[in-house]
Amino acid sequence: MYLSKLFIPITKDLPAEAKIKSHQLMLRTGMIKQSSAGIYSWLPLGFKVMKKIEQIVREEQNFIGAQEMLMPTIQSSEIWKESGRYNDYGEEMLRIKDRQGREMLYGPTNEELITDVFRSSLKSYKSLPQLLYHIQWKFRDEIRPRFGVMRCKEFYMKDAYSFDLSDEEAKKSYNKMFYSYLKTFNRMGLKAIPMSADTGPIGGDLSHEFIILADTGESQIYADKNIFEINPDLYKLNDQSLQKMREDFSKVYAATDEKYKEEEFNKMVKKNNQMITKGIEVGHIFYFSDKYSKPMNCTIDDKNGKKTFVKMGSYGIGVSRLVGAIIEAKYINEVMKWPKSISPFDVVIIPSISKNNKENLDKAEKIYDELKKQNIDVLLDDVDENMSNKFKKHDLIGVPYQIIIGSKSKGNNFEFKELNSQSEILSLEKIKLKIKK
Amino acid sequence: MYLSKLFIPITKDLPAEAKIKSHQLMLRTGMIKQSSAGIYSWLPLGFKVMKKIEQIVREEQNFIGAQEMLMPTIQSSEIWKESGRYNDYGEEMLRIKDRQGREMLYGPTNEELITDVFRSSLKSYKSLPQLLYHIQWKFRDEIRPRFGVMRCKEFYMKDAYSFDLSDEEAKKSYNKMFYSYLKTFNRMGLKAIPMSADTGPIGGDLSHEFIILADTGESQIYADKNIFEINPDLYKLNDQSLQKMREDFSKVYAATDEKYKEEEFNKMVKKNNQMITKGIEVGHIFYFSDKYSKPMNCTIDDKNGKKTFVKMGSYGIGVSRLVGAIIEAKYINEVMKWPKSISPFDVVIIPSISKNNKENLDKAEKIYDELKKQNIDVLLDDVDENMSNKFKKHDLIGVPYQIIIGSKSKGNNFEFKELNSQSEILSLEKIKLKIKK
Numbered sequence: 001m002y003l004s005k006l007f008i009p010i011t012k013d014l015p016a017e018a019k020i021k022s023h024q025l026m027l028r029t030g031m032i033k034q035s036s037a038g039i040y041s042w043l044p045l046g047f048k049v050m051k052k053i054e055q056i057v058r059e060e061q062n063f064i065g066a067q068e069m070l071m072p073t074i075q076s077s078e079i080w081k082e083s084g085r086y087n088d089y090g091e092e093m094l095r096i097k098d099r100q101g102r103e104m105l106y107g108p109t110n111e112e113l114i115t116d117v118f119r120s121s122l123k124s125y126k127s128l129p130q131l132l133y134h135i136q137w138k139f140r141d142e143i144r145p146r147f148g149v150m151r152c153k154e155f156y157m158k159d160a161y162s163f164d165l166s167d168e169e170a171k172k173s174y175n176k177m178f179y180s181y182l183k184t185f186n187r188m189g190l191k192a193i194p195m196s197a198d199t200g201p202i203g204g205d206l207s208h209e210f211i212i213l214a215d216t217g218e219s220q221i222y223a224d225k226n227i228f229e230i231n232p233d234l235y236k237l238n239d240q241s242l243q244k245m246r247e248d249f250s251k252v253y254a255a256t257d258e259k260y261k262e263e264e265f266n267k268m269v270k271k272n273n274q275m276i277t278k279g280i281e282v283g284h285i286f287y288f289s290d291k292y293s294k295p296m297n298c299t300i301d302d303k304n305g306k307k308t309f310v311k312m313g314s315y316g317i318g319v320s321r322l323v324g325a326i327i328e329a330k331y332i333n334e335v336m337k338w339p340k341s342i343s344p345f346d347v348v349i350i351p352s353i354s355k356n357n358k359e360n361l362d363k364a365e366k367i368y369d370e371l372k373k374q375n376i377d378v379l380l381d382d383v384d385e386n387m388s389n390k391f392k393k394h395d396l397i398g399v400p401y402q403i404i405i406g407s408k409s410k411g412n413n414f415e416f417k418e419l420n421s422q423s424e425i426l427s428l429e430k431i432k433l434k435i436k437k
Numbered sequence: 438m439y440l441s442k443l444f445i446p447i448t449k450d451l452p453a454e455a456k457i458k459s460h461q462l463m464l465r466t467g468m469i470k471q472s473s474a475g476i477y478s479w480l481p482l483g484f485k486v487m488k489k490i491e492q493i494v495r496e497e498q499n500f501i502g503a504q505e506m507l508m509p510t511i512q513s514s515e516i517w518k519e520s521g522r523y524n525d526y527g528e529e530m531l532r533i534k535d536r537q538g539r540e541m542l543y544g545p546t547n548e549e550l551i552t553d554v555f556r557s558s559l560k561s562y563k564s565l566p567q568l569l570y571h572i573q574w575k576f577r578d579e580i581r582p583r584f585g586v587m588r589c590k591e592f593y594m595k596d597a598y599s600f601d602l603s604d605e606e607a608k609k610s611y612n613k614m615f616y617s618y619l620k621t622f623n624r625m626g627l628k629a630i631p632m633s634a635d636t637g638p639i640g641g642d643l644s645h646e647f648i649i650l651a652d653t654g655e656s657q658i659y660a661d662k663n664i665f666e667i668n669p670d671l672y673k674l675n676d677q678s679l680q681k682m683r684e685d686f687s688k689v690y691a692a693t694d695e696k697y698k699e700e701e702f703n704k705m706v707k708k709n710n711q712m713i714t715k716g717i718e719v720g721h722i723f724y725f726s727d728k729y730s731k732p733m734n735c736t737i738d739d740k741n742g743k744k745t746f747v748k749m750g751s752y753g754i755g756v757s758r759l760v761g762a763i764i765e766a767k768y769i770n771e772v773m774k775w776p777k778s779i780s781p782f783d784v785v786i787i788p789s790i791s792k793n794n795k796e797n798l799d800k801a802e803k804i805y806d807e808l809k810k811q812n813i814d815v816l817l818d819d820v821d822e823n824m825s826n827k828f829k830k831h832d833l834i835g836v837p838y839q840i841i842i843g844s845k846s847k848g849n850n851f852e853f854k855e856l857n858s859q860s861e862i863l864s865l866e867k868i869k870l871k872i873k874k
Contacts, residue, residue: 007504007567009558033554036513036541041554044504044569067444067481072591073510073574074531074543076473091536094511096543099528099578104473106511106533106543117470117478121446130444132481137510137574141536154509 001345003381007044009033010393020216022327023148025336029396031323038145038153045344045397046323050156052342053188053322054135057158060184064176064237066131066160071113073137077103079112082296094141094153106139111292111314114161118310119298125165128300128310129173133160135319149324150280156320162313165302167289170311174206174287175242177315181210181283182232184317189339190329192282193227195254210283211256214328217278223254224269280325287313336398337419343400345379347371347435350394351405352387360405367403367414367428376435395419401435438782440818444481446470447830457653459764460585462773466833468760475582475590482781482834483760487593489779490625490759491572494595497621501613501674503568503597508550510574514540516549519733529577531590543576548729548751551598555747556735562602565737565747566610570597572756586761587717593757599750602739604726607748611643611724612679614752618647618720619669621754626776627766629719630664632691647720648693651766654715660691661706717762724750773835774856780837782816784808784872787831788842789824797842804840804851804865813872832856838872 009030017034018024026032031046042050058068074096080086094106107113114132122130135158145152162173178194185192190212197209211221230252235245253268255261256279265274290309292298299307318325330337338344351364364380371378379399381390387406394402404415408425416431417423426434446467454471455461463469468483479487495505511533517523531543544550551569559567572595582589599610615631622629627649634646648658667689672682690705692698693716702711727746729735736744755762767774775781788801801817808815816836818827824843831839841852845862853868854860863871 004563005502007506007558007569030558033557035509035550035553036511036515036539039509039511039513041509041550042507043554043558044506047506050507065442069444069481069484070479070487072472072476072478074473074476074576074591076476078473094533094535096531096533098531099580102473113472113478116472117480120470121444121467121480126441132444139511143536154511 001377001379003379003383006379009043018148020147020150020328021331022150022324025327025331025396026148026324029398032149038142038151040149040152040154042320048344049338049342050320050323052344053326054156054158054319056187056341057184057317057319058135060180060187061131061133061158061160063183064131064180066133066180068134069132070134070136071107071110071117073106073139074104075107075113077105079116079296080105083112083115083292084295085112092140092142094139107136108138108140109314109316110134110136110159111161111312112296115292115296115298115312118161118163119293119296122163123301125300125302128163128165129169130163131160131173131176132163133158133315147324149320150328152320155318158317158319160315162315163300164311165300165308167311170287170289170313171206172239172242174285174313175239175246176237177285177313178208178246179232179235179237179242181285181315181317185210185212185282186232187341188322188326189341190282190326191228193221193223193254193279194249195221195256196250196259197256197284198258205289206287208285209256209281210285211279211281212325212329213277214280214325215278216328217280219279219281220257220260221254221275221277221279222256222260222265223275223277224252225273225275227252227254280328281318282322282325283315283317285313285315331398335395335420337400338398340400343398345399346377347401347403347431348379348381348394348397348399349403349405350381350387350390352407353382353384355384363409364403364405367405370428371432371435374432374436376432403431438814438816440816440820443816446480455585457584457587457765458768459587459761462764462768462833463585463761466835469586475579475588477586477589477591479757485781486775486779487757487760489781490763491593491595491756493624493778494621494754494756495572497617497624498568498570498595498597500620501568501617503570503617505571506569507571507573508544508547508554510543510576511541512544512550514542516553516733517542520549520552520729521732522549529579531576531578544573545575545577546751546753547571547573547596548598548749549733552729552733552735552749555598555600556730556733559600560738562737562739565600565602566606567600568597568610568613569600570595570752584761586757587765589757592755595754595756597752599752600737601748602737602745604748607724607726607750608643609676609679611722611750612676612683613674614722614750615645615683616669616672616674616679618722618752618754622647622649622719623669624778625759625763626778627719627763628665630658630660630691630716631686632658632693633687633696634693634721635695642726643724645722646693646718647722648716648718649762649766650714651717651762652715653765654717656716656718657694657697658691658712658714658716659693659697659702660712660714661689662710662712664689664691717765719759719762720752720754722750722752768835772832772857774837775835777837780835782836783814784838784840784868785816785818785831785834785836786840786842787818787824787827789844790819790821792821800846801840801842804842807865808869808872811869811873813869840868 015027032040096104164170293309351360408415452464469477533541601607730746788797839854845852
């Protein structure tokens with residue numbers, strides 16, 4: 001993509017309404033545009049990042065055997081009355097009357113709807129376990145939406161639901177999701193800590209939040225540094241190994257202020273290993289057994305033909321929220337560097353262009369064609385602007401690799417820079433290898 | 438995927454509420470489940486087909502240089518008041534009041550919102566032309582939703598918008614979309630006819646519908662058979678070639694009852710070439726110049742610095758609707774055969790299983806593993822059911838290729854069947870080639 005053709009309304013002003021750095025960056029680089037309070041359009045740059053995050057989430061859900069489906073955004077109030085949450089949910093639920101006066105709502109979450117789908121679909125224990133997920137827009141009518149995509153009204157979320165015959169079996173599904181979440185965040189270059197958590201309005205008795213470290217995070221966290229020594233890739237996708245993984249995590253201290261107790265922290269964690277920092281919640285998983293299946297009469301026939309309420313859990317990842325959260329974690333000292341796996345482009349070519357000399361632009365275009373042939377997603381900055389401005393701009397756009405076509409590039413060797421590192425002079429072949437690595 | 442694990446609630450009953458065959462088939466094979474009147478959940482089988490359609494649409498939009506973005510589902514009423522459509526739109530618009538009493542709505546289309554995004558983003562003719570698109574859920578509060586996903590309330594749509602400096606330039610964008618649509622439908626194995634059309638509530642003076650042939654279609658169509666001789670693949674993505682393509686189409690008679698005139702049809706088309714049949718609209722494109730940019734004051738500076746209203750068009754494809762439309766076109770004599778490019782699976786393995794003999798199932802599993810390694814998406818019917826029932830079921834699920842592991846399969850040769858054809862005995866290598874072809 002040539003930058004001059006990209007629909008990317010970059011602005012130099014610091015937007016007044018944006019109080020945190022992810023919101024500022026997303027507006028300045030034209031990733032999003034507010035359409036009304038707490039509701040955003042995703043412009044091409046932001047959209048590309050969000051889609052890459054979505055795809056990683058999808059692949060890791062598929063890997064553990066979860067099946068993708070899609071529930072609608074608009075739900076009937078009936079099922080929420082069955083579960084008892086219609087009145088409980090309060091004003092954050094966007095309530096709607098259709099033209100016939102029926103009470104509808106824009107789904108803030110989908111426990112009721114998935115239970116309704118399930119109860120009319122499967123009847124036998126033989127079909128269990130089942131893991132279903134969808135990635136769909138949700139709506140919460142926040143009274144004071146703020147922080148850009150971090151706390152907005154219309155947001156994009158992956159929510160998964162597990163269905164099992166017994167509490168014991170259900171814990172195995174829970175462990176699979178626990179594992180999937182760690183792998184998902186790892187692939188995005190994030191350090192995510194699972195923390196046992198309260199269950200809130202979803203309900204249930206077992207729950208973990210997944211929190212990534214960011215100085216600007218909303219949650220205070222207290223943890224043993226050793227928690228990062230536990231590598232999810234060393235566990236296998238079988239019940240025993242995943243149970244071991246859960247146990248290994250539970251032995252290492254990690255808590256948010258909600259659950260933090262100073263005495264316990266000091267007792268369990270050596271001073272040297274104590275980490276007190278801030279973090280942002282990016283995922284939350286719940287096990288709530290028959291909290292929804294019972295009031296909604298969602299049963300399964302067991303081996304003896306006896307009807308039993310199916311045991312359920314739910315598992316959320318904030319896909320649109322992650323875009324903001326990752327910026328909070330990775331935008332440091334006025335430089336944003338996207339993790340390679342979710343960067344909007346693989347590499348940007350920055351030629352030094354002057355009115356009388358288009359030689360560098362010609363060179364840049366040749367390299368562009370060459371890289372495109374190799375399926376490398378390249379951005380070419382063909383805008384007529386001085387190099388100092390260009391570099392400032394690309395410090396914000398955040399493509400991790402740059403090929404700079406200026407005085408240092410000679411013949412078939414070009415200046416190559418990884419953001420936050422020194423540049424080096426390399427052949428195009430070596431550059432390709434670096435990008436693809 | 439093993440069929441016993443797939444979340445696929447197959448029902449043998451013909452659902453009473455379903456009046457047309459696509460709706461019947463989608464319910465019977467568990468592709469969708471109604472959640473409330475005109476609102477559906479997409480279960481894994483239906484979801485996979487819809488995603489494949491979406492991906493073809495996306496690739497062909499990208500091919501002509503359109504950029505993907507994403508606008509929200511909930512819009513403010515303000516911009517609709519600016520364009521003057523807020524009152525015009527009538528009861529099909531789902532109107533919502535948020536907790537602060539603000540008038541919002543669930544977008545039925547996005548001309549206003551994209552104009553709002555554009556006017557605050559780009560200012561110079563240098564940034565033109567621009568083609569932007571998104572694939573997003575829309576809502577129309579149909580008074581009598583029916584025909585399943587063909588006429589429902591919440592539907593998935595690709596809508597694109599073009600921005601140009603002059604009417605002349607804008608026609609070039611229009612031609613690109615025209616070309617892209619023909620290629621898109623071709624890739625789905627559909628014969629689509631572009632018909633000049635009325636513009637309706639979108640407005641403007643140039644418009645085409647794209648209609649696919651289906652005996653059960655809603656529109657009566659009259660066309661010259663020669664229209665299928667025009668092959669979009671023979672044109673090139675440049676202004677001149679695309680203008681030629683438009684002209685070639687305009688020379689061949691094609692009209693819906695709206696525009697049909699008997700005398701003209703008989704004069705222009707020889708008896709032998711007259712085709713009178715039915716069809717379903719799957720795409721619609723509009724050029725409406727400054728219909729929205731003028732009232733919404735969306736201007737661009739031209740070369741002389743003079744402000745001029747940007748010239749716009751809009752271009753829709755009903756992605757969820759296409760799933761139903763394709764079934765209407767391809768489900769014939771109780772057999773559904775998905776076009777290869779959008780089939781939910783590449784191939785299904787159907788072993789004959791009996792309680793005392795699992796040999797065929799073992800064989801099937803080996804073939805399954807072998808095909809999976811080649812990135813072939815396989816369904817294995819491991820359900821314990823007689824073969825006659827299995828075949829009936831797969832006539833509905835519609836995977837175009839079957840490997841049948843029964844008495845005819847011997848050693849390393851297996852019975853291979855393409856739906857609606859005779860089976861043949863082939864080695865696995867030959868089967869792989871057939872599937873990949």
